[in-house]
Amino acid sequence: MEAFLVSSGIVAIAEIGDKTQLLALLLAAKFRRPLPIILGIFVATIANHAGAALVGAWVASLIGPDALRWALAASFVAMGIWVLIPDKVDDDAAPNAPRLGVFITTVVAFFVLEMGDKTQIATIALAARYHDWLLVTMGTTLGMMVANVPAVLVGQAATRVLPLRVVHIVAALAFFILALLLAVDGIPHLLG
Template sequence: MEAFLTSTVTVALAEIGDKTQLLSLLLVAKYRKKTAIIVGILAATLINHFISAWFGQWAVAWLPEAYASLVVAVSFIVIGLWVLIPDKLDDDEANCGGYGAFVATFILFFLAEIGDKTQVATVVLGAQYASVFWVTLGTTVGMLLANVPVVMLGDKIMRHVPLHIVRYCAAAVFIVLGLIGVWWSF
C-alpha cells in the first residue's frame, strides 16, 4: 500500500505544470470529447508507466545494494530540481493529424511521457519498491488526479491556481524526500 500511495502523490505533484497538463488543455479545446481524452490518458499512462516501473525494478537489481538506496534518493532530489523548470508544449508534440480524440490522446500522452519527469519518477519508484503493479497503479492514479481536473474544468482551474507556488511546494517535497533518503543511506 505504501508503494501505491507514494507513487500516487509523487506523480500527482510532479505533474503540476507539466507539459501533459498543457496537452490536456489543448486536446479538450480541439476535440471537446472529455471521456475519450480521459480514457486515452489512462491507457497511455498505464502502458508507459508499467514499462517504466518494470525498468526501474530491473535496473536496481543490477546495482549493488549499498548504492541502490542512494541512487534512488539522489534521483528524488534531481526530480525536485527538475520540477522547478516550467514545461512548454512543443508544437510538434501537439500535432496528431486527423485522428479521433482517444487515438490522438493516447499517442500524444505516450510520446509526451517519454523522458518526462513523471516517467523518470516512475522508474525511480519502480526501483524503490518491489511491486511493479502498485507503482504502475499509483503513478497512473497520480497522473489522472493531475490531468482529469484539467480536462473537466480546463481554463477555469488554470486561472485560479498559482502554478509557480504549487511547483515550488512540489519541488520542496521531492528534495526533502531525497535528502531524507540520502541521510538514511549512510
C-alpha cells in the first residue's frame, strides 16, 4: 500500500504546473468537452506509466537529455502557435471535434508529451524502489488524475467566463514561456 500512496502523492505534486497540466487546460478550453478529455488523460497515463520503465529508458538512450530538451522546446512553440489559430466555429456552437476525436487526440497528445517528463521518470524510480509496477502505476495514475481533472474543469469553466481568444492568448504565452525556459536551460549544454 505504501507504493501506491507514495506514488500518488509524489506524482500529484510533481504534476502541478507541468506541461501536461497546461495541455489539460488547453484541451478543455479548445474543445469544451471535459469527459472525453478526462478519459483520454486516464488512458494515456495508464499506458504511459505502465510502460515507463521500458519506453522511458529506451527513448532516453536514443535521444539523450539535450536533444529531448530542444525537441520539447520546439513542441511548446508549435503548441503555442496552434493555440493562436482560431477555430472556425459559430459563436453559439461548441468547437468541432478534431478529425480523430477529442478522446483520441487527448490520448495521443498526453502520451507523447509525457515521454521523458518528470512524472514518467518518477514512475521509473518508484517502480525500481518498490518492486511493484502495478501499485506504482495505479498510484502515479491517480496522482496524474488528481492534478489534471481540476485543470480540465477549470479550463472548461474559463471558456464560459473569459472570451475564448483571451484563453488562447494566455495558453499560447504559457507555451512560449516554457519553450524559452527550456531553450535558456539548454544553452550551457550547447556551449559545453
